[in-house]
Amino acid sequence: MPGLFDIHIDEIPQAGLELDSPLPEGWLASHLGPAYRPSGKAESLQAHVRREGDNVLVTGTLKASVEFECSRCADSLSRELELAVKALFIPEDAAHIHLENLDLSSDGLEGMYEYTSRTISIEPPLAEVVVFALEDYPLCSQECAGLCPTCGRNLNTEKCDCGATGKDSPFAALAQLKNKLARK
Numbered sequence: 557m558p559g560l561f562d563i564h565i566d567e568i569p570q571a572g573l574e575l576d577s578p579l580p581e582g583w584l585a586s587h588l589g590p591a592y593r594p595s596g597k598a599e600s601l602q603a604h605v606r607r608e609g610d611n612v613l614v615t616g617t618l619k620a621s622v623e624f625e626c627s628r629c630a631d632s633l634s635r636e637l638e639l640a641v642k643a644l645f646i647p648e649d650a651a652h653i654h655l656e657n658l659d660l661s662s663d664g665l666e667g668m669y670e671y672t673s674r675t676i677s678i679e680p681p682l683a684e685v686v687v688f689a690l691e692d693y694p695l696c697s698q699e700c701a702g703l704c705p706t707c708g709r710n711l712n713t714e715k716c717d718c719g720a721t722g723k724d725s726p727f728a729a730l731a732q733l734k735n736k737l738a739r740k
């Protein structure tokens with residue numbers, strides 16, 4: 557997607573470049589795993605792009621929010637994301653990197669990326685922070701008791717007499733699936 561994510565290195569001013577922009581339509585959705593969907597609320601990127609010689613440092617914050625179902629109890633949840641982005645772009649043929657002038661001391665680099673043309677895309681580090689922030693099987697809480705494998709009740713809020721079969725039984729997943737389908 558051109559525009560927001562593409563930056564021509566020679567057009568970065570001495571003082572750096574300030575980005576403050578909504579994310580392109582559909583971008584977030586295309587980087588979410590199957591467990592998530594965008595909440596439809598505002599998604600934005602604020603970033604500072606600074607050039608030091610041939611190196612380009614991007615620091616900023618990506619904000620978005622996602623919706624998902626707890627993978628144990630199928631409860632609907634949403635989560636606000638405020639993700640720090642910090643990435644360094646270096647020329648592919650750089651014999652060595654001059655890092656001493658860059659302020660990398662505070663919390664370290666999130667990632668380093670090689671570039672081959674004068675136009676760099678800052679999308680890869682953005683995609684990485686999104687993927688990294690979202691676990692594959694999200695839970696409403698680490699203590700979530702899940703659904704009863706027998707009667708399908710949500711054991712976080714209800715009790716049942718079905719007995720001993722724990723949430724790790726092979727039937728638990730089946731009950732969850734059944735419950736999920738019943739909702740549709």
Ligand SMILES: [Zn+2]
Binds near residue numbers: 630
């Ligand atoms: Zn849950």
Ligand SMILES: [Zn+2]
Binds near residue numbers: 705
């Ligand atoms: Zn039960």
